[in-house]
Amino acid sequence: MKRIYVPADSTALAMGADEVAEAIAAEARRRGLDIQIVRNGSRGLYWLEPLIEVDSASGRLGYGNVGDVDVASLFDVGFHDGGAHEKSLGLIEEIPYLKNQQRLTFARCGKIDPLSTADFIAEGGLVGWKRALEIGPKATVEEVLASGLRGRGGAGFPTGIKWRTVAGASGDQKYVVCNADEGDSGTFADQMLLEGDPFTLIEGMAIAAFAVGATKGYVYIRSEYPHAYSVFRAAIERARAAGWLGADALGSGVAFDLEARLGAGAYICGEETSLLESLEGKRGQVRPKPPLPALQGLFGKPTVINNLLSFAAAPWILAHGAKAYADFGMGRSRGTQPFQLAGDIARGGLVELALGVTIRQLIEDFGGGTRTGRPIRAVQVGGPLGAYFPEKLLDTELDYEKMAALKGMLGHGGLVVFNDSVDLAAQARFAFEFCAKESCGKCTPCRIGSTRGVETVDKIIAGRNPEANLALVRDLCETMTDGSLCALGGLTPLPVLSALDHFPEDFRNRAVARAAE
């Protein structure tokens, strides 16, 4: 039976993948053809979605941007046997965008049926977990430490040190908690993995749980990702049925079980302590640290709380060894980062590469520049709390230290491209506005400062006393940076100050410009 792969990834669905799958099923019925439609995840070549694939002797063949209207003509040319069509992309793994990546964490994504345990195992799943069980908890922690893996959520804290702290903490109950509250605009890696290869996350969390002695895990998924939530819950059921979860997880003799929980539309719950509060059923208000979540985390128990991408890197590290992972990357930034290309971009999607690639390589070589064809003016790196980089800094290498040196951050690896129509004063205003809307309210600089920031930028935009108000904004940013407990209030100044520093012309002489119009 011919297999036809039509992604059920939610971005592919937003591009019309369900309609294509239905049209293929109907057309095959009409023609009396016996086909099987596999709903895979996305390859991350999102600009080509719906991207359907068929098997061939030399590998999988792709057909991009397929609409339901194309289906009859695809059958006419025998696409299910690899027939050529104007939508043909050839061998999917030879497409430079995919071929030139270093897919470690996302190696299986798009290839397999996300809920097939057999597919997962056939493509190298469980190897890392089994190795962890062989070498024992202590050596597992050392392996992750030696890999140089750092928190992929934005803070960049060494994952192995976190695990070692929890492993060394005493407690009758320990937890592993996955932060899948991927709220940063321009990021979608968590969603893609949850929907395209959920067992990898389960394996990564199981490895962490084994390493630190935790028996229960929670995955906190944002409510804006309902599809990811339902796919992941189904994956948990399958994993349980396969004996991977439960009282004797994977035959290890150790218990481990998982539960998926849904957020409720609060951006702040991507902050780890706020997420823990939310899981406990409270307002998502930030906790002061110390105590560290590693010692007193969920329900007051020692807790590993990691970003989804950090957990998802663990299976590869255990399977291939710390050195193999650390061989990727530069400086103190080891391994790969799933970068995500967004905004005004011709070829938006996920690009997993070793840390150290430049912004320009990503958005020009992979992304193909802007979709509108207008010149690039700014690239925001690392989400709403990341800096806006001007054209002259696009050759900056993406690693934790280089970003910090330029008063930016890597964040969750999202890059949002803006063309020359962008007004950076409006973007700075938005950074404050977003902070005001999403502040948990605990710290005054964040709660009140963000609103004062919006007002002050409004005055600058209106041309009222711009020099004094610009100085005021900088002063306010300093207060927010120094006086906020968490990254929301503390990092909102990054986009604001980068806009001021790199694009001062958007803030000055607004009144003059307005009068001239």
Added chain:
Amino acid sequence: MMRRAAWDAEEARSLIAARRDEPGAMLPILHDLLDRYGYIDDEAIPLIAAALNVSKAETLGVVSFYHDFRRRPVEGALMKLCRAESCQAAGCEDLVAHLRDRHGLGVDTHERGPITIETIYCLGHCAVSPTAILDGKHYARLTREKLDALVAQAKGSAQ
């Protein structure tokens, strides 16, 4: 449009009871009620408080903290338009202006009508911005024309 059940205190009581013993049951309970009724009824607050042995003030504090837990049902169709950075870069504010100028529809107006349009920050389809949800279905690479079709569809389903 999504059909939701009318508020039913007795049924809600059993929905709440089904989860009350889970650790950190508050959000799962609120999500169950939201799924069932489309909003969190005022009468639910004391029911949840009693079941979880917390104060009504604490319960209300949680409900009001999260954007999802709306306090009134939505009449008609519900559209959520992403207005975060990636969609800004791809022209979502032009779509907001188009909704206003062409269709007389405001965003976040909290007015009742056949279509309610709200801002959402990020649906994770940023590679193919701008994006929106209409009654639970996601749409990417929106244009004015696609939006016109969605508005027509929403008006049709609301009748």
